[in-house]
Amino acid sequence: MAQGRELFDLTGECALITGSSQGIGFALARGLAQAGATIVLNGRDQTKLATAANSLRGEGHTVSALTFDATDHAAVRKAIDGFEAEHGPISILVNNAGMQFRTELQDFPADKFAELLNTNVATVFNVGQACARHMIERRRGKIINIASVQTSLARPSIAPYTATKGAVGNLTKGMATDWAKYGLQCNAIAPGYFDTPLNAALVADPEFSAWLEKRTPAGRWGEVEELVGACVFLSSRASSFVNGHTLYVDGGITASL
Secondary structure, eight states, X not given: OOOGGGGGOOTTOEEEETTOSSHHHHXXXXXXXXXXXXXXXXXXXXXXXXXXHHHHHHTTOOEEEEEOOTTOHHXXXXXXXXXXXXXXXXXXXXXXXXXXXXXXXXXOOHHHHHHHHIIIIIHHHHHHHHHHHHHHHHTOEEEEEEOOGGGTXXXXXXXXXXXXXXXXXXXXXXXXXXXXXXXXXXXXXXXXSBOSGGGHHHHTOHHHHHHHHHHSTTOSOBOGGGGHHHHHHHHSGGGTTOOSOEEEESTTGGGOO
């Protein structure tokens, strides 16, 4: 049985990270590559995806770019099946694709609510199912869904986002319940407030940043690199009996009033 550092060694594994041309997805892709994994980046913008892939290749990592719309079930299935047939197994999936839209609930546009559901929840189902079909045949695989502190907490102006991240947490439990018997470990990472493109407007708001620093026991915004350890752990043999768990990486915000 692997021991010590070997437990976290991802050499020989292939990791697909959705929404990985920037922000959290790109940071996680880089971290998994540094742990030894071969990386498959995903996004809808081929130009941004190529730039991200070239950046990682420049650091010496083995990287592929797989362009597909994670909200399109048929397109996802075709892309995953095609990649596996041509390049081999995807053994780690990080479902990171997501979006945000902020406004008071009474004024929230119905089309944006539907878009949030499709982008934040349907993508987890679509890509998770497509990859799990192959993982089940091999009796092994890791699925990591990116949840949020909003999986368990609400904040004004983002009620639909909160609903979608609550769904991600429960879908993760459902994946574990259905697929653990096939040797899959399905877990979630719930980031707190991180300095990312998705949060750019909040980071630039001095009033919000001051509130966040006071509200968070750690007293600051998170840096995306601080999510890598959790992702490597959940991707590795070190988490072989961890299933259906949501790991909060939030500077203590969910632990305090």
